[in-house]
Amino acid sequence: SSAAPEASAGASAAGDDFGLVKAGTLTVATEGTYRPFSFHEDGSGDLVGYDVEVAEAVADKLGLEIEFQETQWDAIFAGLDAGRFDVVANQVSINPEREEQYLFSAPYTVSSGVIVVNQGDSSISSFDDLAGKTTAQSLTSNWYELATESGADVEAVEGWAQAVALLQQGRVDATINDELTYLDFVNTNGQSGIEVAATTDDSSLSALTFTKDKADLVTAVDAALEELRAEGVLAELGEKYFGADVSE
Amino acid sequence: MADGWQLFLESFWPIVVGGLTGTIPLALASFAIGLVLALAVALMRLSKNRVVSGIARFYISVIRGTPLLVQLFVIFYGMPSIGIVLDPWPSAIIAFSLNVGGYAAEVIRAAILSVPKGQWEAGYTIGMSPGTALRRIILPQAARVSVPPLSNTFISLVKDTSLASLILVTELFRVAENIAAFSGQFMLIYLEAALIYWLFCLVLSSGQSMLEKRLDRYVAQ
Amino acid sequence: MADGWQLFLESFWPIVVGGLTGTIPLALASFAIGLVLALAVALMRLSKNRVVSGIARFYISVIRGTPLLVQLFVIFYGMPSIGIVLDPWPSAIIAFSLNVGGYAAEVIRAAILSVPKGQWEAGYTIGMSPGTALRRIILPQAARVSVPPLSNTFISLVKDTSLASLILVTELFRVAENIAAFSGQFMLIYLEAALIYWLFCLVLSSGQSMLEKRLDRYVAQ
Amino acid sequence: MSRSDPNNSGDPGRRDDERRADVPGGDPLAPSETPDDSVLLTARGIRKSFGDNEVLRSIDLEVRRGEVVVLIGPSGSGKTTVLRSLNGLETPDAGTIDFEGGPSLDFAAPIAKASRFALRDRSAMVFQQHNLFPHMTVIENVIEGPVRVQRVPKPQAIAEASALLDRVGLADKRDAYPFELSGGQQQRVGIVRALALKPRLLLFDEPTSALDPELVGEVLQVIKELADEGWTMVVVTHELGFARQAADEVLFMDGGVVVERGAPAQIFTKPTEERTRRFLDRILRPLDEDGSDSPDST
Amino acid sequence: MSRSDPNNSGDPGRRDDERRADVPGGDPLAPSETPDDSVLLTARGIRKSFGDNEVLRSIDLEVRRGEVVVLIGPSGSGKTTVLRSLNGLETPDAGTIDFEGGPSLDFAAPIAKASRFALRDRSAMVFQQHNLFPHMTVIENVIEGPVRVQRVPKPQAIAEASALLDRVGLADKRDAYPFELSGGQQQRVGIVRALALKPRLLLFDEPTSALDPELVGEVLQVIKELADEGWTMVVVTHELGFARQAADEVLFMDGGVVVERGAPAQIFTKPTEERTRRFLDRILRPLDEDGSDSPDST
Numbered sequence A: 001s002s003a004a005p006e007a008s009a010g011a012s013a014a015g016d017d018f019g020l021v022k023a024g025t026l027t028v029a030t031e032g033t034y035r036p037f038s039f040h041e042d043g044s045g046d047l048v049g050y051d052v053e054v055a056e057a058v059a060d061k062l063g064l065e066i067e068f069q070e071t072q073w074d075a076i077f078a079g080l081d082a083g084r085f086d087v088v089a090n091q092v093s094i095n096p097e098r099e100e101q102y103l104f105s106a107p108y109t110v111s112s113g114v115i116v117v118n119q120g121d122s123s124i125s126s127f128d129d130l131a132g133k134t135t136a137q138s139l140t141s142n143w144y145e146l147a148t149e150s151g152a153d154v155e156a157v158e159g160w161a162q163a164v165a166l167l168q169q170g171r172v173d174a175t176i177n178d179e180l181t182y183l184d185f186v187n188t189n190g191q192s193g194i195e196v197a198a199t200t201d202d203s204s205l206s207a208l209t210f211t212k213d214k215a216d217l218v219t220a221v222d223a224a225l226e227e228l229r230a231e232g233v234l235a236e237l238g239e240k241y242f243g244a245d246v247s248e
Numbered sequence B, C: 001m002a003d004g005w006q007l008f009l010e011s012f013w014p015i016v017v018g019g020l021t022g023t024i025p026l027a028l029a030s031f032a033i034g035l036v037l038a039l040a041v042a043l044m045r046l047s048k049n050r051v052v053s054g055i056a057r058f059y060i061s062v063i064r065g066t067p068l069l070v071q072l073f074v075i076f077y078g079m080p081s082i083g084i085v086l087d088p089w090p091s092a093i094i095a096f097s098l099n100v101g102g103y104a105a106e107v108i109r110a111a112i113l114s115v116p117k118g119q120w121e122a123g124y125t126i127g128m129s130p131g132t133a134l135r136r137i138i139l140p141q142a143a144r145v146s147v148p149p150l151s152n153t154f155i156s157l158v159k160d161t162s163l164a165s166l167i168l169v170t171e172l173f174r175v176a177e178n179i180a181a182f183s184g185q186f187m188l189i190y191l192e193a194a195l196i197y198w199l200f201c202l203v204l205s206s207g208q209s210m211l212e213k214r215l216d217r218y219v220a221q
Numbered sequence D, E: 001m002s003r004s005d006p007n008n009s010g011d012p013g014r015r016d017d018e019r020r021a022d023v024p025g026g027d028p029l030a031p032s033e034t035p036d037d038s039v040l041l042t043a044r045g046i047r048k049s050f051g052d053n054e055v056l057r058s059i060d061l062e063v064r065r066g067e068v069v070v071l072i073g074p075s076g077s078g079k080t081t082v083l084r085s086l087n088g089l090e091t092p093d094a095g096t097i098d099f100e101g102g103p104s105l106d107f108a109a110p111i112a113k114a115s116r117f118a119l120r121d122r123s124a125m126v127f128q129q130h131n132l133f134p135h136m137t138v139i140e141n142v143i144e145g146p147v148r149v150q151r152v153p154k155p156q157a158i159a160e161a162s163a164l165l166d167r168v169g170l171a172d173k174r175d176a177y178p179f180e181l182s183g184g185q186q187q188r189v190g191i192v193r194a195l196a197l198k199p200r201l202l203l204f205d206e207p208t209s210a211l212d213p214e215l216v217g218e219v220l221q222v223i224k225e226l227a228d229e230g231w232t233m234v235v236v237t238h239e240l241g242f243a244r245q246a247a248d249e250v251l252f253m254d255g256g257v258v259v260e261r262g263a264p265a266q267i268f269t270k271p272t273e274e275r276t277r278r279f280l281d282r283i284l285r286p287l288d289e290d291g292s293d294s295p296d297s298t
């Protein structure tokens, strides 16, 4: 089993070697409530989203069945640690703390953060302007850290929707989030009185996340991602959900 | 707003189904098991044996003193580390039953204590064992006092089952969250979920009224 | 594991502070207000006036029938749409008090009903108004039966206050979530939070034991 | 302890001053007004059913100031129900009750709560089942009414209560809780609790039933003295000896009606009704085969 | 209804067969064994304190099969506590109780639960405070023991219970709940509930206290008949007429000791103790100034 599996579409039956939760099946944890990465079509339909389809494509490459387990962010890492899942596909951004604990695949999302403010609010035009302002952030993202580092008072919220509500009600001055999330929101809801005030210089990288004992699996997944990238599948998925390739 | 109305209508049935297939069976099963457990724990707490009552006290204290969320986590995500891997549903039922067991034990204990001592004595005097006296004389009278607080426990449970989504059980609130996440209309959808919970609870707590009426028949008005 | 241990130690105090500045004051204030409300609602429900008791029934049914999370959301996120914008803390205290009011009302009602009718009559006969009889004769006796279920309500509340983080109140569990989110050590930190909740609850429920002992002094053992 | 206690002033039916007007430190057993033979209470045509069971079928009753009316009759004949109706604890289905200087109630129509309270305010009742307050000690049970309702200063109330407890042999049980008392002790506390209120009308429901014969004599003696002092009372009792000596009027009830009424001498010696005669017969010679009951030593 | 009911077999002290051995359909008032004058129960040196209050200070008592022992004495003298000790409801601080064919208990050492239950199993008690089961109708109260504990077939138990209820004039209250009964009616149900068990030993705590005099006669008549039929019983009563006629032995208690004991003729006519004499004096002429109590009509 020391030989790395060939990263070809035919590399089936290797499932057992990865120490999967369920032989022959890739068990994937995702929130299912994180649009447009992981959500239900029409709210109650099938599980879809950029992360979901990337995971499906990867499993397909590896010749594995795929099974999604939907839970809250709280439980995702606990479940990963407990061996309930093989991998997390939920826009987990790579940071040093997490790298100590987990293995990451090659990133499949590269995006910038944006500061979103109410239209016409000219007091914020850069990250430095956040000092002394209040932002609403969810704990799941790196944006929380970024906001804190910029000197903002951070109110923790459950997700993007609540953050936008607070912003619209004037209870916070801004929220930082993924550009992709913002774009998706504007696509479906219109401008809704909000706008981007600034964009980060650095971009954030999100990747599939594994426990440390899954090195073999990570290697295989990386190969699969590389193939998908080469075949243009990732770009296609990006086009589908964001109108642009977000994998690089 | 017409849009909101349509979303409301479209999501109504899926949320109800989430309740019927997740919330209600989970709550009913856990409450039934939890009540049996609670009776045992209440009797243990009332025991004169220090060790026995100490165990019951400790159990009640831990169950009531720690968040249900953590109890669920420990059973589902923690137990695998000692080699016990349970599926979501069994895990959820175990966790919720244990939880009900702790809370309801205190209610049942208080209700048993509220029955005058003379009733135990009258039971003993006609030759009953403590078990029979408990079952035939004390519990029927204790029931009257304990129905409203137990119904509190039950109705809390109905809503606490939403935590089960943490351990991969799909129930009412999870369905609502999915819809809210898709539409971004969390306020509307949460209100809708609340309405559906309320409808379920109306049905369930009509049982409370009936039970109370039945148990009140022997009391002067 | 040494790492985990260090994280545990480092996070202990911040979580405790979250409890002392968020959880405990929120729970105590809401419970105190909620109890007063509950007494009023219980009396309304016991009223012979159909309209009055109907209002109380409806209130109890809505409060118990809908998730606390939604109640919080309505007050915090929903009320601004009718022009009422409240800060997180007032919102939280209002929501939790209203919630306690619904649950505790049922407990208090059951406890009042458990006092024999002859006690009211004896009170009336020495010239008491219903209010005085309630205060001097009935409630002291009802207290005995209601302490354990009310303590259930209170201890649930202590943990339910973690929902306040949804409306921007920082309390024990929010602090724990923050730490867990950054470290990824959810299991460890949640267990730690549970331990700290438990310690708080041990202190708070020692009040229950003392109260029970005091109220039991007039009862044959 | 101030008169502006909101729990008290909130009740429109409350008129403490009318109820008790004794001088502080005065004799705890003195009635609050002097007897003058005027009618204190009149009840007419009182009816009461529980479901199908017609328990009272038109009861008439008149109580004069300072008079002692005794109700006798078999178990289940409705004696307790009459007392409860006079005290406003039971709402009759029909009939009228007039209390001198107070409410005039006609039960044909719904009765205002305040009037029921006014009725209750003027009388005190000793229950057949005691109904002591279990969470209060003996002394607390007794002073509760005077202190909380009538606003008697606490030291005075305690002094009066202690004197009464002493009189019924319970001085040493002052600080006991009801559950620590024997049946007879509980009953005596119940009596004292009513006496301490010095009401215009005392209602006794079998005040001696749980007492040993020695105490029966004692308690009846107290009641008799109260009667002599001019207190007004209605007493349900099985102690015919007491009725004979203390009663101004005796009513014999059976099956929810007053079968016969009159002065004790008349009722006990020349009952006109066959039913009364039978009742008295059975009572006065329950198991007797011989008639001499007194020990040699007297 | 099967004998293997887990609730019953779980109790090691339970021996139903010893308790009741009547023929189905037999006379409900027949005792379960024939009197033969042997000792049924012996209590020696029973002591009991509540806190500092020494309520029983060495009580000796012997009850023979078929005998009626009557306890009299002032309120608070410890009569109820004696009955409760005999029934295992109270655990004395010291002393011994031997029940023929059953347990022999020495209270100097801790007592096994099973033995306390064996004691209780052999006797039935009528409480001073009735203690009816409020959630059961009258008939359910009465048949509960026979059906649930003694495994008497339900139709038979109902037939027997109905006969007993009839006898105390409660046939029409069969399906009433206790709260719908008057005080005297409740007391009669309590008596019937005990009788229905046909125990080896009947303990009565003031069985007639809440009854009207007419019924007192009735109930005492029932008890007297039971005595004549050979039932064994200990009766606390204030009805000296009853004691005189039905008792085989009378014990006069005061302050937690048996002051005097003997045949009723002796106790009532030639008491040797001054205290007894005083008690009887006060009882027999409570308020009497004149002695004639019978109506003309007899």
Ligand SMILES: Nc1ncnc2c1ncn2[C@@H]1O[C@H](COP(=O)(O)OP(=O)(O)OP(=O)(O)O)[C@@H](O)[C@H]1O
Pocket (backbone or CB within 6 Å): B220, D050, D053, D055, D073, D074, D075, D076, D077, D078, D079, D080, D081, D082, D128, E179, E180, E181, E182, E183, E184, E185, E210, E211, E212
């Ligand atoms: N709450 C009630 N519901 C139904 N029936 C009742 C109720 N209270 C009393 N009764 C019935 O009313 C009748 C009269 O009862 P009441 O208590 O007045 O009798 P009593 O003369 O005081 O008898 P006793 O001497 O036994 O106390 C009884 O037959 C009783 O069963």
Ligand SMILES: Nc1ncnc2c1ncn2[C@@H]1O[C@H](COP(=O)(O)OP(=O)(O)OP(=O)(O)O)[C@@H](O)[C@H]1O
Pocket (backbone or CB within 6 Å): C220, D179, D180, D181, D182, D183, D184, D185, D210, D211, D212, E050, E053, E055, E073, E074, E075, E076, E077, E078, E079, E080, E081, E082, E128
């Ligand atoms: N549980 C208790 N705690 C404290 N003292 C008690 C308790 N039970 C009884 N006593 C006391 O014990 C004494 C004897 O009580 P007991 O009930 O045996 O008297 P009794 O002879 O039956 O009186 P009565 O004729 O009034 O019923 C009383 O002084 C009473 O106060």
Ligand SMILES: [Mg+2]
Pocket (backbone or CB within 6 Å): D079, D080, D081, D128, D205, E182, E183, E184
């Ligand atoms: Mg009565």
Ligand SMILES: [Mg+2]
Pocket (backbone or CB within 6 Å): D182, D183, D184, E079, E080, E081, E128, E205
């Ligand atoms: Mg007694």
